[in-house]
Amino acid sequence: MSGATIIDGKAFAAGLRARIAEAVPAFSSATGRVPGLAVVLVGDDAASAVYVASKGKATVAAGMASFEHRLPADTKQEELIALVRQLNADESVDGILVQLPLPKHLDEQAVVDAISPEKDVDGLTPISTGRLALGLPGLVPCTPLGSLMLLKDHIGDLSGKDAIVIGRSILVGKPMAQLLLAENCTVTIAHSRTRDLKARVQQADIVVAAVGRAEMVKGDWLKPGAVVIDVGINRLDPAEGETKGRLVGDVDYASALELASAITPVPGGVGPMTIACLLRNTLVAAHRRAGLADPEGL
Numbered sequence: 001m002s003g004a005t006i007i008d009g010k011a012f013a014a015g016l017r018a019r020i021a022e023a024v025p026a027f028s029s030a031t032g033r034v035p036g037l038a039v040v041l042v043g044d045d046a047a048s049a050v051y052v053a054s055k056g057k058a059t060v061a062a063g064m065a066s067f068e069h070r071l072p073a074d075t076k077q078e079e080l081i082a083l084v085r086q087l088n089a090d091e092s093v094d095g096i097l098v099q100l101p102l103p104k105h106l107d108e109q110a111v112v113d114a115i116s117p118e119k120d121v122d123g124l125t126p127i128s129t130g131r132l133a134l135g136l137p138g139l140v141p142c143t144p145l146g147s148l149m150l151l152k153d154h155i156g157d158l159s160g161k162d163a164i165v166i167g168r169s170i171l172v173g174k175p176m177a178q179l180l181l182a183e184n185c186t187v188t189i190a191h192s193r194t195r196d197l198k199a200r201v202q203q204a205d206i207v208v209a210a211v212g213r214a215e216m217v218k219g220d221w222l223k224p225g226a227v228v229i230d231v232g233i234n235r236l237d238p239a240e241g242e243t244k245g246r247l248v249g250d251v252d253y254a255s256a257l258e259l260a261s262a263i264t265p266v267p268g269g270v271g272p273m274t275i276a277c278l279l280r281n282t283l284v285a286a287h288r289r290a291g292l293a294d295p296e297g298l
């Protein structure tokens with residue numbers, strides 16, 4: 001029988017969203033307006049459409065204004081950048097998020113670079129990534145921020161822990177490694193060219209899996225007692241006998257339960273934290289734009 005704790009990201013995210021909703025009225029009293037989040041969706045990727053709809057709902061539920069912009073798949077780069085610039089200039093918008101991935105013909109980094117850093121609630125502009133690398137306050141990408149919140153809530157002080165981040169994306173792997181470094185972890189970043197990944201994972205007290213490959217990290221790779229954050233969201237193919245395209249993470253959950261001391265499930269782990277942290281970043285961005293101190297307890 002496994003003694004691993006299941007880290008309940010869904011419950012933690014619900015608590016964070018409730019605290020955000022409680023903090024919005026104070027912002028409105030101070031400024032006479034509500035914080036606003038603009039989300040841009042280009043094309044018809046089904047999963048992206050679901051995430052964007054969830055973001056809009058969560059924004060409104062927190063008492064903020066949601067501005068959704070849906071553009072066709074053949075939108076030109078200049079049209080998308082023109083929309084981003086329009087949102088940069090819009091005083092009712094505190095946060096701008098362009099849903100990723102974009103259709104192949106669009107240059108993601110150029111589009112992200114057009115977002116005003118003060119409204120960069122996704123934390124992906126060069127200014128935001130640079131500030132994170134320098135250890136300066138800024139806006140941090142939502143999935144790694146949420147993952148760190150779960151780790152700190154479960155472990156407390158992370159100082160001196162050996163951590164491995166598997167994956168080096170701009171959205172998760174790189175910022176996650178920076179956040180762990182800022183918490184005084186000793187951090188290894190592993191990727192597709194890393195040799196003997198299993199041996200490296202076996203050294204780690206904290207394993208963050210963000211590779212996008214279903215159940216790649218096996219339970220017997222783990223150091224006994226490791227804390228596992230599974231960022232992967234992989235839908236298995238119903239054509240291969242999987243019921244209704246079951247969702248799994250990057251970690252083989254059943255075998256990981258044997259050695260891990262704690263693990264985030266998929267679904268219900270890191271995923272819900274992504275949207276809660278987006279609301280948190282929007283409220284923080286709104287405070288900073290209005291010249292107010294950051295809201296407390298978020």
Ligand SMILES: Nc1nc2c(c(=O)[nH]1)N[C@@H](CN(C=O)c1ccc(C(=O)N[C@@H](CCC(=O)O)C(=O)O)cc1)CN2
Pocket residue numbers: 051097098099100101122142143171233247266267268269270271272273274275
């Ligand atoms: N501009 C961005 N694009 C993307 C981001 C991002 O942070 N910024 N992240 C992901 C997708 N994403 C939000 O955009 C996201 C992914 C998953 C979840 C979530 O709550 N997942 C649930 C399961 C949902 C399901 O059943 O399909 C869970 O894990 O419990 C929320 C947001 C890529 N794009």
